[in-house]
Amino acid sequence: MDKNPIALTIHRGTNQIGGSCVEMATANTRILIDIGLPLDSIVKKPEDRKQYLPKIEGYFDAVFISHYHQDHHGLVSEIDPSIPVYVSAGTAKMFGINTVFLQMPKVENLRIIDTQTPVIIGDIKVTAFTVDHSAYDAMAFLIEAEGKRILYSGDIRTHGVKGVMYKNLPQDVDYLILEGTNIGKSEYKSKTEKQIKDQFVKLFKKYPDRINYVWSSGQNIDRLVQIYSASLKTGKTFVADLYVANVLHEIHQLNPKIPSPNSHPNFRVWYEKYQKLKGNENLAFRMKRFKIKSKEIAESPEKYVVIIRPTQLEYIQKINAAQANVVTSIWKQYEIMTRNESFFDWVARKGYQKNYYHTSGHADNEGLKSIVSHISPKTIIPIHTENKAMFPGLFDQVILLEDGEVFEL
Numbered sequence: 001m002d003k004n005p006i007a008l009t010i011h012r013g014t015n016q017i018g019g020s021c022v023e024m025a026t027a028n029t030r031i032l033i034d035i036g037l038p039l040d041s042i043v044k045k046p047e048d049r050k051q052y053l054p055k056i057e058g059y060f061d062a063v064f065i066s067h068y069h070q071d072h073h074g075l076v077s078e079i080d081p082s083i084p085v086y087v088s089a090g091t092a093k094m095f096g097i098n099t100v101f102l103q104m105p106k107v108e109n110l111r112i113i114d115t116q117t118p119v120i121i122g123d124i125k126v127t128a129f130t131v132d133h134s135a136y137d138a139m140a141f142l143i144e145a146e147g148k149r150i151l152y153s154g155d156i157r158t159h160g161v162k163g164v165m166y167k168n169l170p171q172d173v174d175y176l177i178l179e180g181t182n183i184g185k186s187e188y189k190s191k192t193e194k195q196i197k198d199q200f201v202k203l204f205k206k207y208p209d210r211i212n213y214v215w216s217s218g219q220n221i222d223r224l225v226q227i228y229s230a231s232l233k234t235g236k237t238f239v240a241d242l243y244v245a246n247v248l249h250e251i252h253q254l255n256p257k258i259p260s261p262n263s264h265p266n267f268r269v270w271y272e273k274y275q276k277l278k279g280n281e282n283l284a285f286r287m288k289r290f291k292i293k294s295k296e297i298a299e300s301p302e303k304y305v306v307i308i309r310p311t312q313l314e315y316i317q318k319i320n321a322a323q324a325n326v327v328t329s330i331w332k333q334y335e336i337m338t339r340n341e342s343f344f345d346w347v348a349r350k351g352y353q354k355n356y357y358h359t360s361g362h363a364d365n366e367g368l369k370s371i372v373s374h375i376s377p378k379t380i381i382p383i384h385t386e387n388k389a390m391f392p393g394l395f396d397q398v399i400l401l402e403d404g405e406v407f408e409l
């Protein structure tokens, strides 16, 4: 019996990294997968978000969010709040913390989707699979309807701490909607998170008299774990601000291996920036025993590895260490977007040593090849890339779509 087609529309993502939004519809059911803010609009004001909504019309039966990066979910609060929004437990934890600390809009009607446990929405079956990415508990989605199987990779890599997880992904699917963030960088071979940790260990050992400031994303759990572990290994105390400490504490509740100040040694919490958490004072109270002040750090700065953001300059200046290493450990693009010149001017005036230790949250060409060879899809559709034209050079059976084009699967 002939099956009906599924209408696939990539509303955004066929020509850009970030802002992904994918619609799949049968005759009876419509779902959205990711509804992200374009990267260049993330730092703009929340009230300006609406203008970045892709052209999605009408009602959706459900929305699935692959992970907590804003370029995948940043517009979810702009859609009808009665639509259920499915996320992983890790994504839900991060949403919760970010509403308090970053004033992100609360996501209504949130539902948790467990890995490898299908959810039925009308005549569409969706199964999530945990994948490795620079967001904790990121997911790929298998969509099954009308006798077809479509896998959406989300953001994925093979060189992270849990890089082998791609081997859990379903095989022999009809379509693989695959991210290609790094596909343009053909010479690019990613470092592993373990290699990043080794760089930190080496640096901390080489300069025992220096304080170490690390500018890292408070949401890049795997990176924070590497930095914490490098600190422990070199006899340093890890210091995170109240936001980062709360992020780690929340994720620790899902995975006890993730360090929390309340359960892990040599973990102190720097309160400076967050004196008031109106209505959420418990988030400050619950780790009060581990509070550290700039003054205490200033007494023997060489003992500490401090996670910072350049916007915390006034607090960092209170420590005013004579010598320091300043390590930038975030994506270059994000560094450019959020760079704070007064911080780096100050670093230069102080003569602190700058380093850049980072590895991508996205697969390199080798990684993409491993993923594709495991999945063995009949057809590949590129997304989350500025270089979709390079896919056919790497893979067979590639279909290139444009934003907004309706394609029948």
Ligand SMILES: [Zn+2]
Pocket (backbone or CB within 6 Å): 067, 069, 072, 133, 135, 155, 361
């Ligand atoms: Zn991402």
